[in-house]
Structures are given as C-alpha cells and as structure tokens.
Amino acid sequence: MDILSAFLTSIQSVWLDSGFASFTFGNFVMILVGLLLLYMAIGKEFEPLLLAPIAFGCIMANFPCTGFLEEPGVMKMINYGIQFEIFPPLIFLGVGAMTDFGPLLANPNTLFLGAAAQFGVFISLAGAMALGFTAQEASAIGIIGGADGPTAIYMASKMAPNLLGAIAVAAYSYMSLVPLIQPPIMKLMTSKEERAIKMEQLRNVTKFERLVFPVSAAIIISLLLPPVAALISMLMLGNLFRESGVTDRLSDTSQNALCNIVTIFLATGTGMTMSAEHFLTVQTIEIILLGLLAFAGGTAAGVLLGKVMCRLSGGKINPLIGSAGVSAVPMAARVSQMVGQKANPSNFLLMHAMGPNVAGVIGTAVAAGTMMAMLAK
Amino acid sequence: METQNPIVIMLINMTIVFAVLFVLSLYIRLIHKIDPTAKAAAAPKAAPKAAPAPKAAPAPVVEKGIADETVAAIAAALATMGVGFSRVKAIRVADRPQWGGAARTEGLTTLKMR
Numbered sequence: 001m002d003i004l005s006a007f008l009t010s011i012q013s014v015w016l017d018s019g020f021a022s023f024t025f026g027n028f029v030m031i032l033v034g035l036l037l038l039y040m041a042i043g044k045e046f047e048p049l050l051l052a053p054i055a056f057g058c059i060m061a062n063f064p065c066t067g068f069l070e071e072p073g074v075m076k077m078i079n080y081g082i083q084f085e086i087f088p089p090l091i092f093l094g095v096g097a098m099t100d101f102g103p104l105l106a107n108p109n110t111l112f113l114g115a116a117a118q119f120g121v122f123i124s125l126a127g128a129m130a131l132g133f134t135a136q137e138a139s140a141i142g143i144i145g146g147a148d149g150p151t152a153i154y155m156a157s158k159m160a161p162n163l164l165g166a167i168a169v170a171a172y173s174y175m176s177l178v179p180l181i182q183p184p185i186m187k188l189m190t191s192k193e194e195r196a197i198k199m200e201q202l203r204n205v206t207k208f209e210r211l212v213f214p215v216s217a218a219i220i221i222s223l224l225l226p227p228v229a230a231l232i233s234m235l236m237l238g239n240l241f242r243e244s245g246v247t248d249r250l251s252d253t254s255q256n257a258l259c260n261i262v263t264i265f266l267a268t269g270t271g272m273t274m275s276a277e278h279f280l281t282v283q284t285i286e287i288i289l290l291g292l293l294a295f296a297g298g299t300a301a302g303v304l305l306g307k308v309m310c311r312l313s314g315g316k317i318n319p320l321i322g323s324a325g326v327s328a329v330p331m332a333a334r335v336s337q338m339v340g341q342k343a344n345p346s347n348f349l350l351m352h353a354m355g356p357n358v359a360g361v362i363g364t365a366v367a368a369g370t371m372m373a374m375l376a377k
Numbered sequence: 378m379e380t381q382n383p384i385v386i387m388l389i390n391m392t393i394v395f396a397v398l399f400v401l402s403l404y405i406r407l408i409h410k411i412d413p414t415a416k417a418a419a420a421p422k423a424a425p426k427a428a429p430a431p432k433a434a435p436a437p438v439v440e441k442g443i444a445d446e447t448v449a450a451i452a453a454a455l456a457t458m459g460v461g462f463s464r465v466k467a468i469r470v471a472d473r474p475q476w477g478g479a480a481r482t483e484g485l486t487t488l489k490m491r
Contacts, residue, residue, distance in 0.1 A: 105409075108402035115391075115398040122390055126383035135381055208414045209405075216408070217401065224397060362401070363394055370393045374386065 022064035026276030033279075034058035034271070037169075040176075047176030050149065050267050054172060057271020068272065078269040082164070085157050087266040088150035089234040094259025095150075095361065096214070096238025097251045099329060103355040105209050106202035109309065110321070110352075114359025116305035117325025118367045120145030120298025124290045125371075131286055136160055139371040141287050144171045145294025146364030147178065147328040153270065154231060155368045159376065165273035166284040170291035172270070178331045179338070181292070182299050186323050186339050189303045194310060195343035197318040199352045210243040221362070225369030227376070232365050298326045302356065324353040327360030437462075440469035 015021055037055035041048040060068070060075075068075035081087045104110060125142030129135060140160040143152050144167060152171035156164040174181065187195075214236035222229035241251035273279075306322025320340045324332040333353035340349040380386060409415065439448055452462040 105405055108405040111398040111402045111405075112395070115395045118394050119391065122387035125390075126387055129381075129383040129386075135383075135386065138383070139386075206412055206414045208412045209408050212408050212412075213405065216404065220401070220404065221397070359398065363398055366397045367390060367394050370390050371386075374389065 017065065019064045019066070024064070024276060026280050027062040027064060030062040030274060030276045030279060031059050033274070034062070047172060049263060050172050051176060053264055053267035054169065054271040054274075057268040058274040059271075060268075061272045061275040075272060078265050079272065081265055082153060082269045082273070083157060083161065085154050085230065087262050087269070088154040088157075089230040090262040091150040091259065091266060092231050092235040093238040093254050094262070095329065096235040096240075097242045097254035098259075099239060099242075099358055099361075100354065101210065101213060101239055101243075101358055102205045103202055103351050104358045105205045105213055107352070107355050110355030111359040111362075112309070113302050113305055113322045113325040113356035114327070114361075114363040115325070116322065117298040117302035117327075117356070117360050118146065118363045119301035120294040120296065120326070121364070121367050123297040124294030127290050127293055128286075131290070133283075133286075134160075135375050137163055139375050140167055141290050142294055142371075143167075143364065143368055144174065144287075144291035145298045145326070146360070146367060147171070147175050147295060147298070147326040147332065148361060148364040149175060150266070151231065151327075151364050151368050153266065154228075155372070158227075158372060162278070163283065163287060165270065165275075165279050166281075166287040167291075168270040169274065170288045172267075173288075174291055174295045175328045175331065178326075178328050179335055181295055182323050182326075182332065182335045183339050185296055185299045186303055186320055186335075189300060190307065190319050192343050194307065194319050195340055196347065197310065197315060198344065198347055199318055199321075199349065200316065202351060207243070207245070211240070214239040214243070217362075221366065221369075225366060225373060227372035228365045228369035231368075232362070235361065235365070295326065299323045302326065302360075318347070318349055318352070321349055321353040321356055324355075324357040325360045325363070327357060327364050329357050329361060330354065332360070333357040437465040438467040438469075440467070443468055443470065 034055045034057075037051055037058060040046045041051035041055055060066075066075075069079050070076075121142040121144075123142075124145050125138045128138035128141040133141060137160040140152075140156040140158075140163060143155045146152065149168065149171050153164065153168050156167040160167070218233045218236035221232045225232075238251075238254050241247045241254055302322035302325035303319050304322070305325075306317065306319030309317045309322075310319045318336075318340055320336045321333075324336045326332050333350055333356075336353035337348070337350040340347040380389075448468060451465075451468060455462055455465070
C-alpha cells in the first residue's frame with residue numbers, strides 16, 4: 001500500500017511540476033499563433049530568416065514553468081541582448097556592410113523621400129496617443145511605420161519594454177508584407193504615365209565620397225542625436241568596412257556570419273517576448289492596426305513627395321521611388337522596381353529606389369533619436 | 378517644457394527629420410564638390426604620343442593545303458601563350474606521326490566516362 005501511495009505521490013508531483021498542469025488557454029492560442037507564423041515563414045516564404053525564429057521563440061515563450069527569463073541561461077542572455085539594446089546596433093553593422101550608399105550619394109535629393117516616408121511614423125504616433133497610449137509608448141508604436149525592425153526593437157526596449165513583443169511582431173510582419181501592402185497604394189496615387197517614367201543613369205560615385213560619407217555622417221548624426229549614436233555609428237562602421245577595400249574579412253563577417261548569428265538571437269529573443277500574458281491583449285490588436293496605418297501612411301507620403309519632385313524636375317523623377325523611403329532594405333526598392341517595370345517593361349528603377357531606401361534607414365533612426373531625445377523619461 | 382500634444386510632437390519631429398536630412402544632403406554635395414579625386418578623374422589625360430607605326434611584319438609562308446582556319450587556330454593558340462604571330466616564319470605539315478598518337482593518348486586519358 002505504501003509503495004502504491006509513494007508511486008501516486010511521485011506521479012502527482014511530476015504532473016504538478018510539468019508544464020501541462022500550468023498550461024493555459026492563452027498559451028495554447030499563442031502556440032497556434034506561433035505555428036501560423038511558422039507556416040507563413042516556411043510555407044509562404046514571408047521573411048523566413050526572421051519570421052521562423054520569431055515564430056519558434058513565440059512557441060517557446062508559451063511553455064510554462066521553464067524559467068527561461070528568470071534563471072541565468074542562454075534564454076536569459078538572449079533577453080539581455082534585447083533588453084539592453086545590444087542586438088539592434090549589431091544588426092545595423094551588418095546592414096551597413098551590405099548596403100551600397102552609392103545611389104544616395106549620387107542623388108542626395110532622395111534623402112527627402114526618406115524623410116517624407118517618416119510621416120507614417122508620426123501619423124501612427126498621433127493615433128496611438130488618441131487611443132490612450134502614453135507618449136513614450138506611442139513613439140515606439142509609431143516607429144513601426146519606418147519598416148525597420150532593429151530600430152523598432154531598439155526604440156521599444158527604451159521607450160515601451162512592455163510592448164516590445166507586439167511592436168516587434170508588427171514591424172517584422174509588415175516588413176515581410178511590403179510586396180502586398182505597398183503596390184495598391186502606389187498604383188492608387190500615381191498615373192500609368194508617371195509610373196512609366198524612365199530615370200537617367202546615376203553618376204559615378206568616387207571612392208573618396210564613399211569613404212568620407214560614412215565617417216562624417218556618423219560624427220554629425222551622433223553628435224546631433226546621441227540616443228541613436230549606437231545605431232548610426234554601427235551602420236556607418238559596417239559601410240566603412242565595405243568601402244575601404246582593406247577590411248574585406250571584417251566586411252564579410254559583418255555581412256554574413258555575425259549578422260546571421262545576431263539575427264538568430266534577436267529574432268528568437270523577440271519571439272520569446274510573446275508570452276500569452278503579455279501578448280493576448282487589446283493593446284496588441286491596436287498596435288497591429290496602428291502599424292498598418294503607419295506603414296500605409298509612410299508609403300503614401302513618400303509617393304506624394306515623389307510626385308512633387310517629379311513635377312519640380314520636369315518629369316525626370318519617377319514618383320514610385322518615393323515608396324522606398326520606408327526603410328525595408330532592399331524589399332521596398334524591389335517593389336518600386338517591380339511596379340515601375342509593370343508600367344514600362346524597359347524601366348529599371350532599382351538603383352534609383354535604393355537612394356530613398358537607404359535614406360529611409362537613416363531617416364527612421366533620426367526620427368527615433370528625435371523622439372527619444374524629446375520624450376524619454 | 379514637455380508637450381503631450383500629438384500634433385505638436387508630430388510637427389516638431391517631422392521638422393527635425395527633414396532638417397537633419399536636408400543638412401545631410403547639403404553635406405553630400407559638399408563632399409562631391411571638394412572631392413580631389415573627382416577633379417583628377419575629370420581632367421583630360423594628356424594624349425600619349427602617337428607611337429610610330431610598326432613596320433608590317435612579313436607574313437609567314439603557309440604550305441599549300443593548310444586551311445585558313447588552321448592558320449587562324451595556330452595564331453590564336455600562340456596569342457594565348459603571349460607569342461606574336463609576326464614571329465612565325467612558316468607553317469608546314471610536319472612528318473611526325475607520334476603527334477597523332479600523343480593526341481589520341483591524351484584524349485583517352487582525359488575522357489570522362491559518363
């Protein structure tokens with residue numbers, strides 16, 4: 001009898017210590033959300049490199065009793081990387097090493113398109129404040145409109161850590177949906193003649209310009225907006241590795257190995273913030289809707305300024321490149337190319353669109369820095 | 378003074394973003410203006426003195442029966458080895474059957490069975 005009782009007590013103890021005993025309906029729903037995201041990543045190939053680890057992190061975050069974020073361990077370390085803004089600047093190092101600033105340097109007017117696309121950020125900020133979010137939370141929500149995942153996470157970690165999961169998921173989801181969200185807005189706002197405009201070939205950019213720009217831009221922007229100095233400096237350092245011609249190994253590591261490793265940590269860690277108790281709220285739905293508003297607003301504002309520049313230049317600028325001002329690099333530029341080529345098969349807008357696209361990265365970082373300087377507690 | 382008015386926050390931030398990127402665009406233009414390498418690249422290079430026309434090298438004597446294509450192939454093979462065709466004095470069929478055997482052996486040893 002004693003043996004049976006001890007056996008039953010042990011079984012009961014194992015059951016009570018297991019995750020099943022503490023498993024909630026919310027955990028179940030979030031695991032389903034994780035599986036859906038995983039399907040979108042693998043089945044539909046929507047940004048799989050980001051969405052797959054986010055989805056798996058989401059599933060892991062809903063295993064009860066793991067103590068992932070309480071006890072020291074790899075999960076806690078990954079969480080530190082997000083909480084203390086370590087990963088976003090490292091991602092920016094890779095982005096800088098991968099990005100050619102040539103189109104921006106050849107046509108600096110495209111910086112204005114990158115600035116105009118930030119309009120969506122501020123529309124969403126106003127919308128979030130109207131819905132009752134604090135100014136700090138609203139600023140972090142608004143930055144989703146910049147379509148820049150690392151900056152959104154950086155901003156959310158600083159300004160609204162409680163909303164990090166929802167903001168990161170909204171930002172990366174919309175980034176992966178750029179080819180679906182942007183074209184209808186672009187077509188709605190332009191005529192076929194405007195979309196068919198062919199742009200002149202860009203001038204050659206010298207090595208001197210390519211070397212001086214990243215160094216001096218890092219100095220100027222970091223002095224002006226210290227809150228984003230880490231992001232901008234790492235972006236420019238990565239670009240310097242790329243352009244110097246003497247640091248090929250560093251450039252290669254930044255672009256590939258390091259960027260991939262940090263992406264795994266950042267994306268998994270982001271998914272790990274999607275536990276049911278933090279994610280299954282009305283606020284999450286509001287954030288996702290506000291993110292869509294921000295994204296659509298940014299695209300529309302970029303195209304609108306593109307139309308103005310088209311008029312001012314006597315029809316030499318295709319307004320479609322304005323939509324690339326949202327900084328999903330290089331996806332947004334590819335969308336400009338795709339829509340332009342549909343209107344005119346001999347149209348090649350990709351390199352022209354890379355100018356506003358890179359400007360968008362800088363513009364989003366500047367917008368984030370400005371809001372942090374203005375609104376941080 | 379800390380404002381909580383979303384419109385004011387929006388206007389201030391948009392103004393700053395445009396101002397910063399405007400300054401950056403001016404700065405990019407400045408870099409382009411002061412670029413010393415651009416001037417060097419744009420300056421017309423002094424035309425090199427016209428080299429005296431080389432004397433036409435005597436054409437090699439080609440044995441009767443050798444096709445023009447064969448001569449062209451020999452010239453191309455020599456060019457890939459860095460030997461000018463002008464150094465060739467004559468092209469004739471050599472009576473060396475071992476060349477044919479060597480070619481067959483080479484063909485058989487390097488042939489990949491699929």
